[in-house]
Amino acid sequence: MNDVGLVSAAWRTLRRRPDVIVAALIVLFFAVMAAFPRLFTATSPRTCAIREARLDPQGWGAAHPLGTDALGCDVLATLVAGVRPSLLLAFVVVGASLLIGVTLGLLAGYYLGWADYLISRTIEVFLVVPLLLAALLLLSLFKNVDLGAGTFDVILLPAVVLILFNWMGYARYVRASVLEAKNLDYVTAARSLGASDLRIMFRHVLPNAIGPVTALIPTSIAAVIGTEAVLSFLGIGVRPPATSWGIQISQGSEWVLGGAPHILIAPLVCLIAAVLSLVVLGDALRDALDPRLTA
Amino acid sequence: MSAVTNPGTRQASDAGAGGPLLEVTDLAVEFRTPDGVVRAVDGLSYRVEAGRTLAIVGESGSGKSVSSLAVLGLLPDTARVTRGSVRLAGTDLLTLSRKAHRARCGDQVAMVFQDALAALNPVHTVGYQLTEALRARQGLSRGDARRRAVELLDLVKVPNAKARVKEYPHQFSGGMRQRVMIASALAMDPDVLIADEPTTALDVTVQAQVLRLLAEIQAERQMGLVLITHDLGVVAGVADDVTVMYAGRAVEQAPVAPTYTTPAHPYTRALLRSIPSASGTGRLPVIPGRPPSPAAMPSGCPFHPRCDAVRDICRTEVPPLATPAEGRTSACHFAEDIMAGHDPAPDAAAADAPAPNDGPNNGGGDHE
Amino acid sequence: MSDGVLEVRELVKHYPVRSGLLRRSTGAVKAVDGVSLTLERGKTLGLVGESGSGKSTLARVLVGIEKPTSGAVLVDGEDVARLSRAGRKQLRRDVQMVFQDPYTSLNPRMSVSEIVGEPFAIHGIDPAGGRRAAVGELLELVGLDPDHANRYPHQFSGGQRQRVGIARALALRPKILVCDEPVSALDVSVQGQVINLLEDLQAELGLSYLFVAHDLGVVRHIAHDVAVMYLGRIVEQGPEAEVYDGAQHPYTQALLSAVPVPDPSVRLVEASTSEAGSASSSGVGGAAIVLEGDPPSPVDPPSGCPFHTRCWLAPTLPEAQPDPIPSYPLTDRADAGLRLVPTACETDGPALVPRPEAGSGGAPGGASHVVACHFARELAAPRVEA
Structure with missing residues (x-):
């Protein structure tokens, strides 16, 4: 019942901040777009006419409201089609690396000794190996494997690569703040009461150590979407014919000075809007869940 | 050593006309907080004289x-001095720009903080920090600065100073860190030293060393010393005068000796009683409740909810600082009664005729 | 027990x-x-x-x-x-x-x-x-x-x-x-x-x-009972009244005298006396015993009695004579040669023993008053707590 109190208090605090409501609406908007792309465009992203390439935005109601890209595909249609893989990839990658990073960081910081030694060295190894090199290696491994064309299937390869090279940051942050939190008196108090390591870790250390990590999440979502574009050059990004914002941004950037900046601007605005909204939401959520800040 | 109220004792020659080195008058400081404006200091006045120690x-x-940060011009941006003056050798520092204020203080008023580890920069040697201000203002050469740093460490009795400036x-x-702090405060040869809880973090045997050192340096240079502390033992041991503050106000100001023998404010009296002593083995006399939050100040006398001699008038009227005896001030409606060691007459009696002690001074006469 | x-x-x-x-x-x-x-x-x-x-x-x-x-x-x-x-x-x-x-x-x-x-x-x-x-x-x-x-x-x-x-x-x-x-x-x-x-x-x-x-x-x-610790060891222990009023270990005495007393007649800083040595004849002037320096590091505690490097009593004792054949090189410490302390303090760690001078036995059932000092004695006029 206490949790209910905290959650309803959290909701009360959220409601008082208009920027939070705007951010929530934007995130909701993209979520709907990912779930029901047909609501936003009737055009298929795959019907591209090369003679209609790089048309300027024509305004709402016209055939190509946001214009067309370098291959003559409708920008709005590709944008809408890219929401689902982009956001799904971002959440899967960040979620999985968070899980791995927090677990390993917690173990390393809490137990120190050989566990810390092992985990810290692993982190360093992963930091040293270049992402692209590892990506190429994986590419060659999965070259001839048919992964299918489902929503999950198209992001599987980039997800694996990105998770493998994304968890270290979280692990390091968590390890550092666990080192700090575990020597506080309330942790000692729990230990003197005979609490188990598991209880101390999850009740006392982690809730007070996770703060700096949550601040990383929104920006790393943006980074994941951007990195995916790079991977797509190597053929292990989101699999064509599926598309993503990352691919659109990297293609669009070639035409910024070629008279068609809208090809870049449209996906970039969407990415920035989504990330900023997540930053605001994450911030508000953290404040709302901290009992010290709810009067 | 009898407490002397005469401000002329051991007056420094360079203080100019025998006046106080530093005079704070009716200082009020407010803080902006999310819950509104909060008054942290309200009408504080004190004088610091050469060669004397004032304990707050x-x-x-x-x-x-907060009051000493205001004196030094070091208040955070959320705070504002709303009233009063801080006179240093005739100039009101509060009329100066912030920058000019700090510059003046840098020369003549120095501060020693409680947490020496936090106040010293970990990436510079002690010698460098000791002479930073000197080099910036007086353009000392490196060699001279090094020599001056060694002198300063010698002054505060850090053994082996020559080697230790490089640490x-x-x-x-x-x-030793606290000594370094004191040395760096002395670098500009200040007239007034403000020490904010300088020994709170130290062990008693080390505390005694540091307090003794402060007193020696003060006597030698005829500095004015303001010692901010919560420890009434330290006050009794080193101070000449004392200002007791409660909820942003000075509730009692007097020389130390009479304050301890005949406190003139119930708060001072209660504080002195609540110190564990050798004789008392039973329950410790305590002050009930806790200090009020500045955001929710009680009406009337701010101490009345915790006072053991509270009367009706205390709940409605803010007591002014009165002078119940020569050299003593107290912000209590019944200062004479408290000084005399008995409680004020009960309210019933006071309702009929004003209590006899309400007459003489201008402080207590505002019944009705 | x-x-x-x-x-x-x-x-x-x-x-x-x-x-x-x-x-x-x-x-x-x-x-x-x-x-x-x-x-x-x-x-x-x-x-x-x-x-x-x-x-x-x-x-x-x-x-x-x-x-x-x-x-x-x-x-x-x-x-x-x-x-x-x-x-x-x-x-x-x-x-x-x-x-x-x-x-x-x-x-x-x-x-x-x-x-x-x-x-x-x-x-x-x-x-x-x-x-x-x-x-x-x-x-x-x-x-x-x-x-x-x-x-x-x-x-x-x-x-x-x-x-x-x-x-x-x-x-x-x-x-x-x-x-x-x-x-x-x-x-x-x-x-x-x-x-x-x-x-x-x-x-x-x-x-x-x-x-x-x-x-x-x-x-x-x-x-009810008090134990005084210095560098990981107990140097004095006993019923509260005996330890406070009849402290026998020089460290306890210094500790007690360094405590600021809320009584303006007991000044912590009397301008005249400043050295620990002169204060050792304490009690007389009522001045506090001020110890020199900080406690030594527990990584490398002094030999013998852990307190001998800061002890105010030891150098004043008649036993504190220069040792003609030092048991170890005097250059070991920076201040060696300046401070003379009895050899026993430097070589033997004193055990906690009951002092005969103490109010023998103490209260029935209470712990007895024990002190770890070779030369434990009460101050001439103990200045503890007014």
């Missing part, structure tokens, strides 16, 4: 530290 | 100091170096000393946060180390701890009812009437409003937080409370309230306290 005593939140703050023990 | 609820025998706690590439153990911080003491049932043993004296480490060993390097801890006559896992867990319930800083000892993300109820959750206990009711009772016991159980620590003042900490420590109905500086972080006017609460609880629940503090005034008020 109070609990956390009493405004004792970093973390290589010093707590007591 | 008859009714010791907690007994410590020759307890040693060393922390290895590792250095170098191979993290070889190159020495040890001798935090607690052979301490024996007995806590009588229903009584309070005050443990005083400066930072680095090992008093907090001793407290942590006693509540089981740290494992002793050697020595034994006996609770109700049972050796903790010999117990089974379950027995140790039971024993943890008997010895609980109250922490110094009420701002860091409570988890800011847990409500007061979760904090006070956590001991039940950890030990899987369901008290009669349910945990909620038990938490309410505990809060009432320490003088807090049970209706505030759903509040968070930041909504309480320092004194109230300390009460929450005490309630948590009492949840498992312990026999012994180890209080580590429980009032030193509190305002003067609030300290007394917490001390009174601890005394009331002792009377009501028959608790025994090990009261660790650096504030000698507070310890004098609350403790």
Whole structure:
């Protein structure tokens, strides 16, 4: 019942901040777009006419409201089609690396000794190996494997690569703040009461150590979407014919000075809007869940 | 050593016309907080004289530290001085720009903080930090600065000063670090030294060393010393005068000796009683409740909810600072009664005729 | 010794100091170096000393946060180390701890009812009437409003937080409370309230306290017996009145005289005398004994009596003659040759022995007054507490 109190208090605090409501609406908007792309465009992203390439935005109601890209595909249609893989990839990658990073960081910081030694060295190894090199290696491994064309299937390869090279940051942050939190008196108090390591870790250390990590999440979502574009050059990004914002941004950037900046601007605005909204939401959520800040 | 109220004792020659070195008058400081404006210091006045030690005593939140930050022009941006003056050798520092204020203080008023480890920069040697201001202002050469740093460490009795100027703050023990802080405060040869809880973090044997050192340096240079502390033992041991603060106000100001023998404010009396002593083995007399939050100040006398001699008038009227005896001031409606060691007459009697002690001074006469 | 609820025998706690590439153990911080003491049932043993004296480490060993390097801890006559896992867990319930800083000892993300109820959750206990009711009772016991159980620590003042900490420590109905500086972080006017609460609880629940503090005034008020620690060892121990009024160890004497007394007639800083040497003829002028320097590092404590490097008494003794054939090179210390102390102080660690001059025996049933000094004596006119 206490949790209910905290959650309803959290909701009360959220409601008082208009920027939070705007951010929530934007995130909701993209979520709907990912779930029901047909609501936003009737055009298929795959019907591209090369003679209609790089048309300027024509305004709402016209055939190509946001214009067309370098291959003559409708920008709005590709944008809408890219929401689902982009956001799904971002959440899967960040979620999985968070899980791995927090677990390993917690173990390393809490137990120190050989566990810390092992985990810290692993982190360093992963930091040293270049992402692209590892990506190429994986590419060659999965070259001839048919992964299918489902929503999950198209992001599987980039997800694996990105998770493998994304968890270290979280692990390091968590390890550092666990080192700090575990020597506080309330942790000692729990230990003197005979609490188990598991209880101390999850009740006392982690809730007070996770703060700096949550601040990383929104920006790393943006980074994941951007990195995916790079991977797509190597053929292990989101699999064509599926598309993503990352691919659109990297293609669009070639035409910024070629008279068609809208090809870049449209996906970039969407990415920035989504990330900023997540930053605001994450911030508000953290404040709302901290009992010290709810009067 | 009898407490002397005469301000002329051991007056420094360079203080100019025998006046106080530093005079704070009716100082008020407000803080902007999310819950509104909060008054942290309200009408504080004190004088610091050459060669004398003034102790400012109070609990956390009493405004004792905030007031000295205001004197030094070091208040955070959320705070504002709303009233009063801080006169240093005739100039009101509060009329100066912030920058000019700090510059003046840098020359003549120095501060020693409680947490020497936090106040010293860990990446510079002690010698460098000791002479930073000197080099910036007086353009000392490196060699001269080094020599001056050694002198300063010698002055505060850090053994082996020549070698230790090259060390970093973390290589010093707590007591030695506090000495370094004092040395850096003395670098500009100030007239007034404000020490904010300088020994609170130290062990008693080291505390005794540091207090003794402060007193020696003060006597030698005829400095004015303001000692901010919560420890009434320290006050009794080193101070000449005392200002007791409660909820942003000075509730009692007097020389130390009479304050301890015949406190003129119930708060001072209660504080002195609550110190564990050798004789008392039963329950410790305590002050009930806790200091009020500055955001929710009680009406009337701020101490009345915790006072053991509270009367009706205390709940409605703010007591002015009165002078119940020569050299004593107290912000209590019944200061004479408290000084005489008995409680004020009960309210029923006071309702018929004004209590006899309400007459003489201008402080207590505002019944009705 | 008859009714010791907690007994410590020759307890040693060393922390290895590792250095170098191979993290070889190159020495040890001798935090607690052979301490024996007995806590009588229903009584309070005050443990005083400066930072680095090992008093907090001793407290942590006693509540089981740290494992002793050697020595034994006996609770109700049972050796903790010999117990089974379950027995140790039971024993943890008997010895609980109250922490110094009420701002860091409570988890800011847990409500007061979760904090006070956590001991039940950890030990899987369901008290009669349910945990909620038990938490309410505990809060009432320490003088807090049970209706505030759903509040968070930041909504309480320092004194109230300390009460929450005490309630948590009492949840498992312990026999012994180890209080580590429980009032030193509190305002003067609030300290007394917490001390009174601890005394009331002792009377009501028959608790025994090990009261660790650096504030000698507070310890004098609350403790029945007092032990003085210096560099990991006990240098003087005995009933409160005897230790305070008839201190025999020069360190205890210096410690007591350094405590600022709230009496303006006892000045801590008298301008005239400044050297420790001249103050050794103390009592006469009423000046404090001021020790030189800081306590030495527990990594490399002085040989013999750990206090001899700062002792004010030793250089004044007739035995402090220059040794014609020094047992070790005098250049070992920077100040060697400046300070002359009796050879015994430099070579032999003094044992804790009863001093014949002491008011022999003390109160019936109470611990006897013991001192670890070769030359222990009372000051001519002890200047302790006016």
